[in-house]
Amino acid sequence: MLHEKSLRSHIIKRPEKIQVRKPQWTFAEFVGKEPRSEFGRMLFGALSLVFPEGERFFIRSVKHFAGEISDATLTQDIKDFIGQEAQHGKVHEIFNKAVLGHDYNIEPFLAWYKSAMFDTLEKSVEAVFGPKLMLAVTAAAEHFTATWAAHSLGSGYLEEHVANQNMLDFMQWHALEEIEHKHVAFDVLQEIDDSYTLRAAGMLYCATILPFVISVAFVSLLINAKARAPKSGSNIFSFLSDAISEGKNGTLLTSFIPAVLAYLKPGFHPSDNDDYAVARRVAEGIEQRMVNVA
Ligand SMILES: [Fe+2]
Ligand SMILES: [Fe+2]
Numbered sequence: 001m002l003h004e005k006s007l008r009s010h011i012i013k014r015p016e017k018i019q020v021r022k023p024q025w026t027f028a029e030f031v032g033k034e035p036r037s038e039f040g041r042m043l044f045g046a047l048s049l050v051f052p053e054g055e056r057f058f059i060r061s062v063k064h065f066a067g068e069i070s071d072a073t074l075t076q077d078i079k080d081f082i083g084q085e086a087q088h089g090k091v092h093e094i095f096n097k098a099v100l101g102h103d104y105n106i107e108p109f110l111a112w113y114k115s116a117m118f119d120t121l122e123k124s125v126e127a128v129f130g131p132k133l134m135l136a137v138t139a140a141a142e143h144f145t146a147t148w149a150a151h152s153l154g155s156g157y158l159e160e161h162v163a164n165q166n167m168l169d170f171m172q173w174h175a176l177e178e179i180e181h182k183h184v185a186f187d188v189l190q191e192i193d194d195s196y197t198l199r200a201a202g203m204l205y206c207a208t209i210l211p212f213v214i215s216v217a218f219v220s221l222l223i224n225a226k227a228r229a230p231k232s233g234s235n236i237f238s239f240l241s242d243a244i245s246e247g248k249n250g251t252l253l254t255s256f257i258p259a260v261l262a263y264l265k266p267g268f269h270p271s272d273n274d275d276y277a278v279a280r281r282v283a284e285g286i287e288q289r290m291v292n293v294a
Pocket of ligand 2: 085142145178181
């Protein structure tokens with residue numbers, strides 16, 4: 001069986017500090033307002049619906065092994081990782097309830113998602129394969145969020161298309177923190193068990209489930225439109241043109257297979273992709289504005 005720690009002889013870069021930020025956005029200015037792109041909001045909305053319960057799963061799976069980590073830096077990183085993910089879940093839930101909940105019936109998806117993916121699937125798979133696999137799934141999921149984050153911060157797409165500063169800050173805040181903590185679940189997994197097979201099994205599970213739940217969330221927004229239903233129907237052409245425009249960004253789809261292949265390379269480490277400078281640059285602007293909203 002292949003064990004990976006010995007494959008990494010190079011120095012692995014990590015951020016100086018994982019900063020837990022506590023933004024106070026209420027999103028009141030977006031409630032009932034026309035989005036810049038209906039398709040874009042549904043796509044972001046699908047991710048936003050998936051995040052909170054998914055992030056609670058990430059926290060559970062890492063916390064399970066926190067007591068077994070002896071390295072003081074990694075122990076602090078685990079605390080900050082939990083702090084960041086808890087904030088992400090909290091803020092996305094505020095957005096989901098206030099903005100998405102105003103225009104779409106989001107409850108059926110949320111109820112199905114929690115019951116099917118966590119109360120049933122997570123519990124069953126963990127009972128058979130153990131909590132190490134759940135940690136490996138989280139490490140893989142964090143690779144996807146970090147990949148999408150790096151793309152969204154690096155491409156300039158969000159700055160170009162999202163005019164509202166609070167919405168831009170919201171999207172970029174989550175993205176930059178995904179970069180800051182991208183090594184944590186991975187390093188905990190390596191400390192607990194550095195088996196390549198286990199890491200690859202986590203990716204297999206994640207690469208199957210994640211696109212599936214995001215797709216179900218997207219379709220649920222499409223068919224559960226409440227206040228916007230008549231408009232969405234009559235604006236089918238603008239919806240399709242938004243889809244083509246967002247598709248050119250290509251973040252979710254075109255980066256998926258390359259992300260899986262990069263992750264499956266023996267000896268891979270998330271910090272091999274050094275995108276900390278762009279995360280730091282974006283963080284500085286957001287932190288200054290957060291003083292004003294806190
Ligand atoms: Fe997150
Ligand atoms: Fe994360």
